[in-house]
Amino acid sequence: MKIKVLCTRNFGDENMDNIKKLGYDIKVVREREACYTEEMKDTEVLLCYDPFKTLDISNMKKLKWIQLFSIGIDQLPIDVVKKNHISITNNRGGYSIPMGEWIVLKILEMLRHSRGFYEKQQNKLWKMDTNILELWGKTVGFIGTGSIAKEAAKRLAGFDVEIVGLNTKGREVPYFNRCFSSADMKDMLKLCDIVVITIPYTEKTRHLIDEAAFRSMKNGVYIINTARGAIMDEKAFIENVRNKKIAAAALDVVEEEPLDENSPLWEFKNVIITPHNSWISERADIRRFNMIYDNLKRYASGDKLNNLVDVYRGY
Numbered sequence: 001m002k003i004k005v006l007c008t009r010n011f012g013d014e015n016m017d018n019i020k021k022l023g024y025d026i027k028v029v030r031e032r033e034a035c036y037t038e039e040m041k042d043t044e045v046l047l048c049y050d051p052f053k054t055l056d057i058s059n060m061k062k063l064k065w066i067q068l069f070s071i072g073i074d075q076l077p078i079d080v081v082k083k084n085h086i087s088i089t090n091n092r093g094g095y096s097i098p099m100g101e102w103i104v105l106k107i108l109e110m111l112r113h114s115r116g117f118y119e120k121q122q123n124k125l126w127k128m129d130t131n132i133l134e135l136w137g138k139t140v141g142f143i144g145t146g147s148i149a150k151e152a153a154k155r156l157a158g159f160d161v162e163i164v165g166l167n168t169k170g171r172e173v174p175y176f177n178r179c180f181s182s183a184d185m186k187d188m189l190k191l192c193d194i195v196v197i198t199i200p201y202t203e204k205t206r207h208l209i210d211e212a213a214f215r216s217m218k219n220g221v222y223i224i225n226t227a228r229g230a231i232m233d234e235k236a237f238i239e240n241v242r243n244k245k246i247a248a249a250a251l252d253v254v255e256e257e258p259l260d261e262n263s264p265l266w267e268f269k270n271v272i273i274t275p276h277n278s279w280i281s282e283r284a285d286i287r288r289f290n291m292i293y294d295n296l297k298r299y300a301s302g303d304k305l306n307n308l309v310d311v312y313r314g315y
Contacts, residue, residue, distance in 0.1 A: 003300065004062075007047040008034055009069065011289050018293065022300050036060070045299065047292060050075040058084075065299060067292055071095060071148075072228060073309055074201050081311055088309040089295055093147045094287045095279035099226055100151030102278035103196055106224050106250035107156075109272065111135055116269075135159045141192035142166065143185070143209070144199030145173040146315075148226065152196065164188055166199075186216040194222040201228035202314030211236040220247040226278045229254040234265075241268055252278040 005024045008031035010016065019026055024045070034051035036059045043060050049069040057063055058080045065087045066076070073090060081088060109115065111133040120127055138161050142149040145165035153163045153175035163176050166188055170181035180188040185208075189195065195217065199205055209232040223246055225232055234255045240246045250272040254265065257276060265271055295305050309315060 003044050004042045005045040005047060005296075006034075006040060006043045008049065008051050009047070011285075011292075015289055015293070019296060022296055024296065024300070045296075052077050057086075065089070065305070067295055069288055069292075072201055073311065073314065074228065076311070078311055087305065088311055089305050089307045090309050091288055091291060092307045094291050095284060096147040096151040098281035098284060099148045099198075099278045100153075100155055102252070103148075103152040103198075103224055103226060104155050106272060107135060107140070107194055107196075107222065110222050110248040110250060110270075115272065135161060137161070138193040139164060139191050140194045140196065141188055142176075143195065143197045143231075144227065145176060145179060146198060146200070149173075149196070149198040150175055152198070162191075164191060185213065189213060189216040190218070192221065193218060194224070197223070197225040197227045197231055199227055199231060200315035201231055204314070205231050207231070207233040209233065209237075211239075214240045214245060217245070219245055221245065222247055223249040224251075225249075226252045229257065238264055241271060246270075248272075250274070252276055 002023055002025040005019070005026040007026055007028050010028050016026060016028070031049060031051045032054070034055040036056050040060055042062050044062055044064050046057070046063060046066045047069070048066065052075060057077060063084065063086055066081070068088065068090045071090050071092055071094070073088060076088065113129050113132060116129060136159060140156055140161050140163050142153065142163070142165040145167045149165060150173065153165070156163060157175055165173055165176045165179045166182060166185055167173065167179055168182050170179050170184065173179055197209065199208070207230065211233065214236055229251070237246070237249070241249065248270040251265070252274045253276055259265060259273065265273055291306070295307070298305050
């Protein structure tokens with residue numbers, strides 16, 4: 001008996017055929033059009049990002065495992081997942097390299113005033129900027145020391161910076177000079193010239209970076225957020241940009257996406273806004289499929305899955 005799989009992305013004929021050869025009966029539906037039909041009642045595996053606005057998985061009584069294309073799990077109907085004891089795996093590590101590169105890029109763009117130079121070029125203005133900063137000798141702090149932070153820290157090491165990180169217990173992590181426990185976040189923030197948010201979004205991390213956290217930071221701090229917008233209190237952030245506590249910021253995520261056209265975030269010349277784009281690269285799909293295929297092999301063989309998520313912890 002073949003294992004029934006529902007997948008919201010077509011990975012190409014060759015890849016889909018390779019999945020079938022593992023013993024799967026796979027049906028592909030477009031994610032935005034996914035809704036429950038009677039033929040889905042025997043689905044055992046769901047491969048997807050976020051079809052849950054239209055697909056009611058509570059009707060899929062035989063569903064045992066959801067493999068997410070994303071790292072975050074905040075889109076899941078958690079109550080159904082817990083009630084039906086559905087295993088969840090994510091794409092942890094799949095986007096870490098492009099996101100690590102993105103973090104380095106945005107740090108350099110902010111310190112080197114790239115946006116200002118692009119505007120001068122558009123205006124055909126030949127004018128030197130004498131306020132450029134070096135990355136050398138700066139302290140870069142990561143809120144969260146998972147795979148994205150590690151890939152960024154690995155790349156930043158060549159710039160002769162001090163790299164500090166925040167995790168639950170302050171455990172040591174490769175590429176970090178020092179790590180702090182969650183309880184000591186304010187002590188870490190006081191040291192940082194640049195703060196990078198890479199922590200998973202959970203109920204506990206919602207608005208983790210609030211007004212009190214901003215007060216702990218240096219005047220003229222630089223901030224990057226590639227995690228989830230709601231980890232940072234957006235109103236407090238905007239106020240601290242206005243009062244110049246924050247020198248510059250690069251936001252790939254915001255609290256409400258897409259960002260409202262009337263948001264003041266669009267207007268700040270020292271805030272770089274990108275549309276949740278940091279994970280994209282020419283190899284992202286390749287890594288994602290390889291991870292999914294490996295887990296499908298494991299599931300068919302009864303082996304332990306990679307990237308299992310603890311839905312009670314949120315990551």
